[in-house]
Amino acid sequence: MFSNSIKQRLTALALAGAALALPTAAMAGVVVKSTGPSATRYPVGSKVDDNATITLKAGDVITVLTANGxxxxxxxxxxxxxxxxxxAADRFASLTRKRAATRVRTGAVRGEPAEGxxxxxxxxxxxxxRSGTVCLYDLATVRLWRPGAPDTITYRMFNRENGTSVDVTFDETVTVAALDPTRLPIVEGAPYSIxxxxxxxxxxxxxxxxxxxxEAPDTLAEALIAKGCSVQLDLLASGLEADAEASGL
Known part of the structure:
Protein backbone atom coordinates (compact mmCIF):
# COMPACT_ATOMS: atom_id res chain seq x y z
CA MET A 1 0.00 0.00 0.00
CA PHE A 2 1.12 3.54 -0.61
CA SER A 3 1.94 5.79 2.31
CA ASN A 4 0.03 9.03 2.75
CA SER A 5 3.08 11.07 1.71
CA ILE A 6 3.44 9.11 -1.57
CA LYS A 7 -0.27 9.48 -2.28
CA GLN A 8 -0.04 13.22 -1.74
CA ARG A 9 2.93 13.48 -4.12
CA LEU A 10 1.13 11.45 -6.78
CA THR A 11 -1.96 13.63 -6.42
CA ALA A 12 0.12 16.79 -6.77
CA LEU A 13 1.83 15.45 -9.90
CA ALA A 14 -1.52 14.48 -11.41
CA LEU A 15 -2.92 17.97 -10.82
CA ALA A 16 0.18 19.58 -12.29
CA GLY A 17 -0.09 17.39 -15.38
CA ALA A 18 -3.74 18.27 -15.79
CA ALA A 19 -2.92 21.97 -15.59
CA LEU A 20 -0.25 21.60 -18.27
CA ALA A 21 -2.72 19.77 -20.48
CA LEU A 22 -5.23 22.62 -20.36
CA PRO A 23 -5.29 24.72 -23.54
CA THR A 24 -3.76 28.18 -23.20
CA ALA A 25 -6.11 31.10 -23.64
CA ALA A 26 -5.90 32.54 -27.12
CA MET A 27 -5.17 36.23 -27.39
CA ALA A 28 -8.08 38.15 -28.86
CA GLY A 29 -7.82 40.87 -31.44
CA VAL A 30 -10.35 43.57 -32.21
CA VAL A 31 -11.67 44.37 -35.69
CA VAL A 32 -11.10 48.08 -36.36
CA LYS A 33 -11.89 48.24 -40.07
CA SER A 34 -14.11 46.04 -42.18
CA THR A 35 -15.18 46.50 -45.79
CA GLY A 36 -16.56 44.24 -48.48
CA PRO A 37 -19.22 41.53 -48.73
CA SER A 38 -18.33 40.00 -45.34
CA ALA A 39 -18.32 43.28 -43.38
CA THR A 40 -21.54 42.34 -41.57
CA ARG A 41 -19.99 39.05 -40.39
CA TYR A 42 -16.94 40.85 -38.96
CA PRO A 43 -18.21 44.28 -37.86
CA VAL A 44 -15.95 46.89 -36.29
CA GLY A 45 -15.59 46.16 -32.60
CA SER A 46 -15.96 42.39 -32.85
CA LYS A 47 -13.38 40.15 -31.16
CA VAL A 48 -11.50 37.38 -32.94
CA ASP A 49 -8.98 34.98 -31.38
CA ASP A 50 -5.47 34.73 -32.78
CA ASN A 51 -6.01 31.02 -33.37
CA ALA A 52 -9.31 31.53 -35.16
CA THR A 53 -9.70 31.25 -38.92
CA ILE A 54 -11.95 33.48 -40.97
CA THR A 55 -13.22 32.98 -44.48
CA LEU A 56 -13.46 36.03 -46.72
CA LYS A 57 -14.86 36.71 -50.16
CA ALA A 58 -13.36 38.65 -53.03
CA GLY A 59 -13.31 42.36 -52.17
CA ASP A 60 -13.17 41.84 -48.39
CA VAL A 61 -10.58 43.74 -46.33
CA ILE A 62 -10.50 43.20 -42.56
CA THR A 63 -8.05 45.00 -40.26
CA VAL A 64 -7.47 43.43 -36.84
CA LEU A 65 -5.42 44.94 -34.02
CA THR A 66 -3.89 42.55 -31.50
CA ALA A 67 -1.37 42.92 -28.68
CA ASN A 68 1.21 41.51 -31.12
CA GLY A 69 0.55 43.86 -34.03
CA ALA A 88 3.85 49.47 -36.22
CA ALA A 89 5.22 50.84 -32.95
CA ASP A 90 6.58 54.06 -34.48
CA ARG A 91 3.32 54.93 -36.23
CA PHE A 92 1.28 54.12 -33.14
CA ALA A 93 3.55 56.27 -30.96
CA SER A 94 3.35 59.14 -33.45
CA LEU A 95 -0.44 59.04 -33.71
CA THR A 96 -1.03 58.77 -29.96
CA ARG A 97 1.66 61.03 -28.52
CA LYS A 98 0.11 63.45 -26.05
CA ARG A 99 0.89 67.01 -27.07
CA ALA A 100 -0.25 69.40 -24.37
CA ALA A 101 -0.83 73.02 -25.31
CA THR A 102 1.98 75.18 -23.98
CA ARG A 103 0.14 78.49 -24.13
CA VAL A 104 -3.15 79.62 -22.63
CA ARG A 105 -3.86 81.96 -25.50
CA THR A 106 -4.72 80.57 -28.90
CA GLY A 107 -1.54 79.03 -30.27
CA ALA A 108 -0.54 77.49 -33.55
CA VAL A 109 1.73 74.90 -35.04
CA ARG A 110 3.25 75.40 -38.47
CA GLY A 111 4.02 72.63 -40.87
CA GLU A 112 5.11 72.01 -44.42
CA PRO A 113 2.29 72.20 -46.97
CA ALA A 114 0.92 68.70 -47.46
CA GLU A 115 0.79 67.10 -50.86
CA GLY A 116 -2.20 65.09 -52.03
CA ARG A 130 -15.18 65.65 -39.32
CA SER A 131 -18.26 65.34 -37.11
CA GLY A 132 -18.55 62.94 -34.19
CA THR A 133 -17.55 62.23 -30.62
CA VAL A 134 -13.94 63.08 -29.76
CA CYS A 135 -12.05 61.20 -27.04
CA LEU A 136 -9.41 63.24 -25.18
CA TYR A 137 -7.27 62.86 -22.09
CA ASP A 138 -7.53 66.56 -21.17
CA LEU A 139 -10.38 68.90 -22.11
CA ALA A 140 -8.32 71.98 -21.19
CA THR A 141 -5.77 71.43 -23.99
CA VAL A 142 -7.96 71.02 -27.05
CA ARG A 143 -6.32 71.59 -30.42
CA LEU A 144 -8.00 71.98 -33.78
CA TRP A 145 -6.47 70.60 -36.97
CA ARG A 146 -7.33 71.57 -40.51
CA PRO A 147 -6.08 70.01 -43.75
CA GLY A 148 -3.09 72.03 -44.91
CA ALA A 149 -3.74 74.84 -47.36
CA PRO A 150 -1.60 77.81 -48.43
CA ASP A 151 -4.07 80.44 -47.25
CA THR A 152 -5.40 82.14 -44.14
CA ILE A 153 -8.74 80.88 -42.85
CA THR A 154 -10.79 81.45 -39.70
CA TYR A 155 -13.05 78.90 -38.05
CA ARG A 156 -15.56 79.58 -35.30
CA MET A 157 -16.29 76.98 -32.63
CA PHE A 158 -19.25 77.43 -30.31
CA ASN A 159 -21.19 75.63 -27.62
CA ARG A 160 -24.69 75.06 -28.97
CA GLU A 161 -26.17 74.96 -25.47
CA ASN A 162 -25.04 78.37 -24.21
CA GLY A 163 -23.78 80.14 -27.35
CA THR A 164 -20.22 80.65 -26.07
CA SER A 165 -17.86 80.86 -29.02
CA VAL A 166 -14.29 81.52 -30.08
CA ASP A 167 -12.66 82.29 -33.43
CA VAL A 168 -9.52 80.41 -34.42
CA THR A 169 -7.40 81.64 -37.32
CA PHE A 170 -5.01 79.43 -39.26
CA ASP A 171 -2.39 81.54 -41.04
CA GLU A 172 -0.97 80.22 -44.32
CA THR A 173 0.76 76.92 -43.49
CA VAL A 174 -0.54 76.73 -39.90
CA THR A 175 -2.43 73.46 -39.49
CA VAL A 176 -2.90 73.14 -35.71
CA ALA A 177 -4.33 75.74 -33.35
CA ALA A 178 -4.95 75.47 -29.61
CA LEU A 179 -8.23 76.63 -28.11
CA ASP A 180 -8.14 79.06 -25.20
CA PRO A 181 -10.02 77.23 -22.42
CA THR A 182 -10.87 80.51 -20.69
CA ARG A 183 -12.71 81.81 -23.76
CA LEU A 184 -14.39 78.53 -24.68
CA PRO A 185 -14.42 75.94 -21.87
CA ILE A 186 -14.90 72.44 -23.21
CA VAL A 187 -17.55 70.53 -21.26
CA GLU A 188 -17.82 66.77 -21.54
CA GLY A 189 -20.97 65.77 -23.40
CA ALA A 190 -21.90 69.30 -24.53
CA PRO A 191 -22.63 69.82 -28.26
CA TYR A 192 -20.26 72.05 -30.26
CA SER A 193 -20.34 73.29 -33.83
CA ILE A 194 -17.40 74.37 -35.98
CA GLU A 215 -0.34 51.80 -24.38
CA ALA A 216 -1.33 49.08 -26.88
CA PRO A 217 -3.25 49.56 -30.14
CA ASP A 218 -5.86 46.92 -29.37
CA THR A 219 -6.76 48.27 -25.92
CA LEU A 220 -6.90 51.85 -27.21
CA ALA A 221 -9.13 50.72 -30.08
CA GLU A 222 -11.50 49.03 -27.64
CA ALA A 223 -11.68 52.22 -25.56
CA LEU A 224 -12.43 54.36 -28.63
CA ILE A 225 -15.15 51.93 -29.72
CA ALA A 226 -16.71 51.90 -26.24
CA LYS A 227 -16.83 55.72 -26.17
CA GLY A 228 -18.15 56.05 -29.73
CA CYS A 229 -15.07 57.89 -31.04
CA SER A 230 -15.32 56.49 -34.56
CA VAL A 231 -13.35 59.24 -36.33
CA GLN A 232 -10.29 58.56 -34.18
CA LEU A 233 -10.74 54.82 -34.54
CA ASP A 234 -10.73 55.21 -38.32
CA LEU A 235 -7.58 57.34 -38.15
CA LEU A 236 -5.85 54.76 -35.95
CA ALA A 237 -6.91 51.86 -38.16
CA SER A 238 -5.93 53.59 -41.40
CA GLY A 239 -2.51 54.59 -40.07
CA LEU A 240 -1.61 51.14 -38.77
CA GLU A 241 -3.10 49.49 -41.85
CA ALA A 242 -0.90 51.62 -44.13
CA ASP A 243 2.20 50.64 -42.17
CA ALA A 244 1.25 46.96 -42.21
CA GLU A 245 0.75 46.99 -45.97
CA ALA A 246 4.01 48.90 -46.48
CA SER A 247 5.75 46.11 -44.55
CA GLY A 248 4.64 43.67 -47.22
CA LEU A 249 1.71 42.03 -45.39
Missing part, protein backbone atom coordinates in the same frame (compact mmCIF):
# COMPACT_ATOMS: atom_id res chain seq x y z
CA UNK A 70 -1.72 44.71 -36.95
CA UNK A 71 -3.19 42.13 -39.30
CA UNK A 72 -4.70 43.23 -42.62
CA UNK A 73 -6.57 40.31 -44.18
CA UNK A 74 -7.82 40.46 -47.76
CA UNK A 75 -10.16 37.96 -49.41
CA UNK A 76 -10.92 35.67 -51.00
CA UNK A 77 -9.77 32.72 -48.91
CA UNK A 78 -9.52 31.27 -45.41
CA UNK A 79 -6.98 32.85 -43.07
CA UNK A 80 -5.66 32.37 -39.54
CA UNK A 81 -6.06 35.66 -37.70
CA UNK A 82 -2.78 35.51 -35.78
CA UNK A 83 -0.48 34.81 -38.74
CA UNK A 84 2.26 37.36 -39.42
CA UNK A 85 1.01 40.44 -37.57
CA UNK A 86 2.97 43.60 -38.37
CA UNK A 87 4.19 45.75 -35.48
CA UNK A 117 -4.72 64.33 -49.30
CA UNK A 118 -3.24 65.36 -45.93
CA UNK A 119 -4.15 63.27 -42.90
CA UNK A 120 -4.48 64.27 -39.28
CA UNK A 121 -1.09 63.56 -37.63
CA UNK A 122 -2.53 62.91 -34.16
CA UNK A 123 -5.53 61.16 -32.65
CA UNK A 124 -5.79 64.01 -30.16
CA UNK A 125 -6.23 66.82 -32.71
CA UNK A 126 -9.84 67.73 -33.52
CA UNK A 127 -10.40 67.61 -37.29
CA UNK A 128 -12.47 70.68 -38.18
CA UNK A 129 -13.98 68.80 -41.14
CA UNK A 195 -18.13 76.73 -38.83
CA UNK A 196 -15.95 77.94 -41.68
CA UNK A 197 -15.48 81.46 -43.07
CA UNK A 198 -18.73 81.22 -45.05
CA UNK A 199 -20.61 80.41 -41.80
CA UNK A 200 -21.39 76.95 -43.13
CA UNK A 201 -21.05 74.21 -40.51
CA UNK A 202 -18.04 72.05 -41.21
CA UNK A 203 -18.38 69.77 -38.17
CA UNK A 204 -20.51 69.04 -35.12
CA UNK A 205 -18.61 67.47 -32.25
CA UNK A 206 -18.88 66.49 -28.60
CA UNK A 207 -16.15 65.44 -26.20
CA UNK A 208 -15.59 62.59 -23.77
CA UNK A 209 -12.71 61.99 -21.35
CA UNK A 210 -10.57 58.89 -21.60
CA UNK A 211 -9.78 57.40 -18.22
CA UNK A 212 -6.34 55.83 -17.91
CA UNK A 213 -3.52 55.34 -20.40
CA UNK A 214 -3.80 52.88 -23.27
Missing amino acids: TRVIKGAGTFRVGDRPQV NPTNPSLWYVDVT TGPDNATSAQVSFVLLQGDF
Whole structure:
Protein backbone atom coordinates (compact mmCIF):
# COMPACT_ATOMS: atom_id res chain seq x y z
CA MET A 1 0.00 0.00 0.00
CA PHE A 2 1.12 3.54 -0.61
CA SER A 3 1.94 5.79 2.31
CA ASN A 4 0.03 9.03 2.75
CA SER A 5 3.08 11.07 1.71
CA ILE A 6 3.44 9.11 -1.57
CA LYS A 7 -0.27 9.48 -2.28
CA GLN A 8 -0.04 13.22 -1.74
CA ARG A 9 2.93 13.48 -4.12
CA LEU A 10 1.13 11.45 -6.78
CA THR A 11 -1.96 13.63 -6.42
CA ALA A 12 0.12 16.79 -6.77
CA LEU A 13 1.83 15.45 -9.90
CA ALA A 14 -1.52 14.48 -11.41
CA LEU A 15 -2.92 17.97 -10.82
CA ALA A 16 0.18 19.58 -12.29
CA GLY A 17 -0.09 17.39 -15.38
CA ALA A 18 -3.74 18.27 -15.79
CA ALA A 19 -2.92 21.97 -15.59
CA LEU A 20 -0.25 21.60 -18.27
CA ALA A 21 -2.72 19.77 -20.48
CA LEU A 22 -5.23 22.62 -20.36
CA PRO A 23 -5.29 24.72 -23.54
CA THR A 24 -3.76 28.18 -23.20
CA ALA A 25 -6.11 31.10 -23.64
CA ALA A 26 -5.90 32.54 -27.12
CA MET A 27 -5.17 36.23 -27.39
CA ALA A 28 -8.08 38.15 -28.86
CA GLY A 29 -7.82 40.87 -31.44
CA VAL A 30 -10.35 43.57 -32.21
CA VAL A 31 -11.67 44.37 -35.69
CA VAL A 32 -11.10 48.08 -36.36
CA LYS A 33 -11.89 48.24 -40.07
CA SER A 34 -14.11 46.04 -42.18
CA THR A 35 -15.18 46.50 -45.79
CA GLY A 36 -16.56 44.24 -48.48
CA PRO A 37 -19.22 41.53 -48.73
CA SER A 38 -18.33 40.00 -45.34
CA ALA A 39 -18.32 43.28 -43.38
CA THR A 40 -21.54 42.34 -41.57
CA ARG A 41 -19.99 39.05 -40.39
CA TYR A 42 -16.94 40.85 -38.96
CA PRO A 43 -18.21 44.28 -37.86
CA VAL A 44 -15.95 46.89 -36.29
CA GLY A 45 -15.59 46.16 -32.60
CA SER A 46 -15.96 42.39 -32.85
CA LYS A 47 -13.38 40.15 -31.16
CA VAL A 48 -11.50 37.38 -32.94
CA ASP A 49 -8.98 34.98 -31.38
CA ASP A 50 -5.47 34.73 -32.78
CA ASN A 51 -6.01 31.02 -33.37
CA ALA A 52 -9.31 31.53 -35.16
CA THR A 53 -9.70 31.25 -38.92
CA ILE A 54 -11.95 33.48 -40.97
CA THR A 55 -13.22 32.98 -44.48
CA LEU A 56 -13.46 36.03 -46.72
CA LYS A 57 -14.86 36.71 -50.16
CA ALA A 58 -13.36 38.65 -53.03
CA GLY A 59 -13.31 42.36 -52.17
CA ASP A 60 -13.17 41.84 -48.39
CA VAL A 61 -10.58 43.74 -46.33
CA ILE A 62 -10.50 43.20 -42.56
CA THR A 63 -8.05 45.00 -40.26
CA VAL A 64 -7.47 43.43 -36.84
CA LEU A 65 -5.42 44.94 -34.02
CA THR A 66 -3.89 42.55 -31.50
CA ALA A 67 -1.37 42.92 -28.68
CA ASN A 68 1.21 41.51 -31.12
CA GLY A 69 0.55 43.86 -34.03
CA THR A 70 -1.72 44.71 -36.95
CA ARG A 71 -3.19 42.13 -39.30
CA VAL A 72 -4.70 43.23 -42.62
CA ILE A 73 -6.57 40.31 -44.18
CA LYS A 74 -7.82 40.46 -47.76
CA GLY A 75 -10.16 37.96 -49.41
CA ALA A 76 -10.92 35.67 -51.00
CA GLY A 77 -9.77 32.72 -48.91
CA THR A 78 -9.52 31.27 -45.41
CA PHE A 79 -6.98 32.85 -43.07
CA ARG A 80 -5.66 32.37 -39.54
CA VAL A 81 -6.06 35.66 -37.70
CA GLY A 82 -2.78 35.51 -35.78
CA ASP A 83 -0.48 34.81 -38.74
CA ARG A 84 2.26 37.36 -39.42
CA PRO A 85 1.01 40.44 -37.57
CA GLN A 86 2.97 43.60 -38.37
CA VAL A 87 4.19 45.75 -35.48
CA ALA A 88 3.85 49.47 -36.22
CA ALA A 89 5.22 50.84 -32.95
CA ASP A 90 6.58 54.06 -34.48
CA ARG A 91 3.32 54.93 -36.23
CA PHE A 92 1.28 54.12 -33.14
CA ALA A 93 3.55 56.27 -30.96
CA SER A 94 3.35 59.14 -33.45
CA LEU A 95 -0.44 59.04 -33.71
CA THR A 96 -1.03 58.77 -29.96
CA ARG A 97 1.66 61.03 -28.52
CA LYS A 98 0.11 63.45 -26.05
CA ARG A 99 0.89 67.01 -27.07
CA ALA A 100 -0.25 69.40 -24.37
CA ALA A 101 -0.83 73.02 -25.31
CA THR A 102 1.98 75.18 -23.98
CA ARG A 103 0.14 78.49 -24.13
CA VAL A 104 -3.15 79.62 -22.63
CA ARG A 105 -3.86 81.96 -25.50
CA THR A 106 -4.72 80.57 -28.90
CA GLY A 107 -1.54 79.03 -30.27
CA ALA A 108 -0.54 77.49 -33.55
CA VAL A 109 1.73 74.90 -35.04
CA ARG A 110 3.25 75.40 -38.47
CA GLY A 111 4.02 72.63 -40.87
CA GLU A 112 5.11 72.01 -44.42
CA PRO A 113 2.29 72.20 -46.97
CA ALA A 114 0.92 68.70 -47.46
CA GLU A 115 0.79 67.10 -50.86
CA GLY A 116 -2.20 65.09 -52.03
CA ASN A 117 -4.72 64.33 -49.30
CA PRO A 118 -3.24 65.36 -45.93
CA THR A 119 -4.15 63.27 -42.90
CA ASN A 120 -4.48 64.27 -39.28
CA PRO A 121 -1.09 63.56 -37.63
CA SER A 122 -2.53 62.91 -34.16
CA LEU A 123 -5.53 61.16 -32.65
CA TRP A 124 -5.79 64.01 -30.16
CA TYR A 125 -6.23 66.82 -32.71
CA VAL A 126 -9.84 67.73 -33.52
CA ASP A 127 -10.40 67.61 -37.29
CA VAL A 128 -12.47 70.68 -38.18
CA THR A 129 -13.98 68.80 -41.14
CA ARG A 130 -15.18 65.65 -39.32
CA SER A 131 -18.26 65.34 -37.11
CA GLY A 132 -18.55 62.94 -34.19
CA THR A 133 -17.55 62.23 -30.62
CA VAL A 134 -13.94 63.08 -29.76
CA CYS A 135 -12.05 61.20 -27.04
CA LEU A 136 -9.41 63.24 -25.18
CA TYR A 137 -7.27 62.86 -22.09
CA ASP A 138 -7.53 66.56 -21.17
CA LEU A 139 -10.38 68.90 -22.11
CA ALA A 140 -8.32 71.98 -21.19
CA THR A 141 -5.77 71.43 -23.99
CA VAL A 142 -7.96 71.02 -27.05
CA ARG A 143 -6.32 71.59 -30.42
CA LEU A 144 -8.00 71.98 -33.78
CA TRP A 145 -6.47 70.60 -36.97
CA ARG A 146 -7.33 71.57 -40.51
CA PRO A 147 -6.08 70.01 -43.75
CA GLY A 148 -3.09 72.03 -44.91
CA ALA A 149 -3.74 74.84 -47.36
CA PRO A 150 -1.60 77.81 -48.43
CA ASP A 151 -4.07 80.44 -47.25
CA THR A 152 -5.40 82.14 -44.14
CA ILE A 153 -8.74 80.88 -42.85
CA THR A 154 -10.79 81.45 -39.70
CA TYR A 155 -13.05 78.90 -38.05
CA ARG A 156 -15.56 79.58 -35.30
CA MET A 157 -16.29 76.98 -32.63
CA PHE A 158 -19.25 77.43 -30.31
CA ASN A 159 -21.19 75.63 -27.62
CA ARG A 160 -24.69 75.06 -28.97
CA GLU A 161 -26.17 74.96 -25.47
CA ASN A 162 -25.04 78.37 -24.21
CA GLY A 163 -23.78 80.14 -27.35
CA THR A 164 -20.22 80.65 -26.07
CA SER A 165 -17.86 80.86 -29.02
CA VAL A 166 -14.29 81.52 -30.08
CA ASP A 167 -12.66 82.29 -33.43
CA VAL A 168 -9.52 80.41 -34.42
CA THR A 169 -7.40 81.64 -37.32
CA PHE A 170 -5.01 79.43 -39.26
CA ASP A 171 -2.39 81.54 -41.04
CA GLU A 172 -0.97 80.22 -44.32
CA THR A 173 0.76 76.92 -43.49
CA VAL A 174 -0.54 76.73 -39.90
CA THR A 175 -2.43 73.46 -39.49
CA VAL A 176 -2.90 73.14 -35.71
CA ALA A 177 -4.33 75.74 -33.35
CA ALA A 178 -4.95 75.47 -29.61
CA LEU A 179 -8.23 76.63 -28.11
CA ASP A 180 -8.14 79.06 -25.20
CA PRO A 181 -10.02 77.23 -22.42
CA THR A 182 -10.87 80.51 -20.69
CA ARG A 183 -12.71 81.81 -23.76
CA LEU A 184 -14.39 78.53 -24.68
CA PRO A 185 -14.42 75.94 -21.87
CA ILE A 186 -14.90 72.44 -23.21
CA VAL A 187 -17.55 70.53 -21.26
CA GLU A 188 -17.82 66.77 -21.54
CA GLY A 189 -20.97 65.77 -23.40
CA ALA A 190 -21.90 69.30 -24.53
CA PRO A 191 -22.63 69.82 -28.26
CA TYR A 192 -20.26 72.05 -30.26
CA SER A 193 -20.34 73.29 -33.83
CA ILE A 194 -17.40 74.37 -35.98
CA THR A 195 -18.13 76.73 -38.83
CA GLY A 196 -15.95 77.94 -41.68
CA PRO A 197 -15.48 81.46 -43.07
CA ASP A 198 -18.73 81.22 -45.05
CA ASN A 199 -20.61 80.41 -41.80
CA ALA A 200 -21.39 76.95 -43.13
CA THR A 201 -21.05 74.21 -40.51
CA SER A 202 -18.04 72.05 -41.21
CA ALA A 203 -18.38 69.77 -38.17
CA GLN A 204 -20.51 69.04 -35.12
CA VAL A 205 -18.61 67.47 -32.25
CA SER A 206 -18.88 66.49 -28.60
CA PHE A 207 -16.15 65.44 -26.20
CA VAL A 208 -15.59 62.59 -23.77
CA LEU A 209 -12.71 61.99 -21.35
CA LEU A 210 -10.57 58.89 -21.60
CA GLN A 211 -9.78 57.40 -18.22
CA GLY A 212 -6.34 55.83 -17.91
CA ASP A 213 -3.52 55.34 -20.40
CA PHE A 214 -3.80 52.88 -23.27
CA GLU A 215 -0.34 51.80 -24.38
CA ALA A 216 -1.33 49.08 -26.88
CA PRO A 217 -3.25 49.56 -30.14
CA ASP A 218 -5.86 46.92 -29.37
CA THR A 219 -6.76 48.27 -25.92
CA LEU A 220 -6.90 51.85 -27.21
CA ALA A 221 -9.13 50.72 -30.08
CA GLU A 222 -11.50 49.03 -27.64
CA ALA A 223 -11.68 52.22 -25.56
CA LEU A 224 -12.43 54.36 -28.63
CA ILE A 225 -15.15 51.93 -29.72
CA ALA A 226 -16.71 51.90 -26.24
CA LYS A 227 -16.83 55.72 -26.17
CA GLY A 228 -18.15 56.05 -29.73
CA CYS A 229 -15.07 57.89 -31.04
CA SER A 230 -15.32 56.49 -34.56
CA VAL A 231 -13.35 59.24 -36.33
CA GLN A 232 -10.29 58.56 -34.18
CA LEU A 233 -10.74 54.82 -34.54
CA ASP A 234 -10.73 55.21 -38.32
CA LEU A 235 -7.58 57.34 -38.15
CA LEU A 236 -5.85 54.76 -35.95
CA ALA A 237 -6.91 51.86 -38.16
CA SER A 238 -5.93 53.59 -41.40
CA GLY A 239 -2.51 54.59 -40.07
CA LEU A 240 -1.61 51.14 -38.77
CA GLU A 241 -3.10 49.49 -41.85
CA ALA A 242 -0.90 51.62 -44.13
CA ASP A 243 2.20 50.64 -42.17
CA ALA A 244 1.25 46.96 -42.21
CA GLU A 245 0.75 46.99 -45.97
CA ALA A 246 4.01 48.90 -46.48
CA SER A 247 5.75 46.11 -44.55
CA GLY A 248 4.64 43.67 -47.22
CA LEU A 249 1.71 42.03 -45.39
